[in-house]
Amino acid sequence: MIHVSALRKVYDTGVVALDGVDLDVREGEIFGVLGQSGAGKSTLLRCVNLLERPTSGTVTVDGQDLTVLGDAELRRARRRIGMIHQHFALLSSRTVAANVAFPLEVAKVPRAERRARVAELLELVGLDGKAKSYPAQLSGGQKQRVGIARALAARPKVLLSDEATSALDPGTTQSILALLRRLNAELGLTILLITHEMHVIKSICDSAAIMREGRVLESGRVHDLIARPGSQLTRELFPLPEPAPPGSLTVTFPAGQAEEPVLSGLVRKFGVDVNILGGSLEELRGVSVGRLRIRMEGEDTAAALAYLRGRGLLVEEETP
CATH class of the missing domain: 3.30.70.260 (ACT domain)
Incomplete structure (x- = not known):
């Protein structure tokens, strides 16, 4: 579903954020990218949906090379890629329902269809009854559920998660991870998440990669990596x-x-x-x-x- 090949990202300052990254994410799996701050994880995630344009290399999502698309084609391709953020990125002046509806408004979905879709999504993430609330009235876990519902509004095939649980307490983190696993199973979503927390990999990931200084040290199915001699993941786990x-x-x-x-x-x-x-x-x-x-x-x-x-x-x- 996601194929990243020889990806490099060099900023104007000369900083090399990604240095020849190769990554393959299978359809329908949860793939975790583990690494400390500065490893290049966030840059990799933003390159997958071309919010950051790579210096070189290719990013293919669902068989389409995003790096060769024009602006209009790229906007259409991004509708198949949802994204949830570490700090929720909600619009404080909008209600929960209006936040979830926002990408549907941008896509010019008719009002009645938007309302039905928002109601469906809020029930899916466990927030039915919160449609008229504002972000300031919600807990951190509830805000993240709104972010997840919004990311799913356009029925994406791929969900990108940028440290989605690192701002949450342990109990809330587990509930959000359980929700992601359920959405993966029920909707067939392919999920690519980045994290610096090993328990996220342990809890829900089918496959994983370890990044350091802009490079992937190893990647593969978690149980296969554990059976690999000298595995860095095994040493950290x-x-x-x-x-x-x-x-x-x-x-x-x-x-x-x-x-x-x-x-x-x-x-x-x-x-x-x-x-x-x-x-x-x-x-x-x-x-x-x-x-x-x-x-x-x-x-x-x-x-x-x-x-x-x-x-x-x-x-x-x-x-x-």
Whole structure:
């Protein structure tokens, strides 16, 4: 649904915000881009809908290269791309209903059709009954729900989220993430979100990329990245003391195996001694995944290692 190729953005000041970014977002998935401030995430998002025009490279959305479009064609293409903002970007002088209706007014949708669509959207995001309220009368979570409803007004295929939960408290954040996941499932929306918060990736993302200094360090499906040796996402998701002690093993338990008694079975089967040096257990989209650092000693450690790998576990050895 979204294909970004060799994307560069260099500002007039000489700052390189994006340095050869490649990214592929599949239709119907939630894709999270993780990185700290200055990594280039926001610039990437704004380049996807051409609010920022890239210096070079291409951005293709739903099979259409946006970088070659004229102004009128680009405006039409943007109607298929909704966007929600970190600080809501609502019009304070307009009611909730009028804020949601605004993109429909711009598109010259007839009044009766606008009213019906606004009512449908407010019910969808859980704000029926708030149509006549003003932004100042709403909580942060309610404001973001208005922003989401407005972004969906023109029935986009793609939804872009610019740090949509970073200004919210933890409980409200979870409710907004749950709403995004529901909209993804019910409407078939493709969602590209940027965040600096790992729990957003853990909670709702099917795929992810890590950015640093304008470049993508790695990208792919979250569960595939966890099973990849040396994965940066895995190190950030399951923090363990670094560097790993020489002779230690780092074992990553993929989905479905984190709660199985693998180590106790290993000890009984091979008579090895296992010392646990550290570990972490997380839930990804409701599925437990774990990572352990261990030291193993005994006469049959080679067979024990083969046993672990044979069960589909990722075992990384720290050589002396």
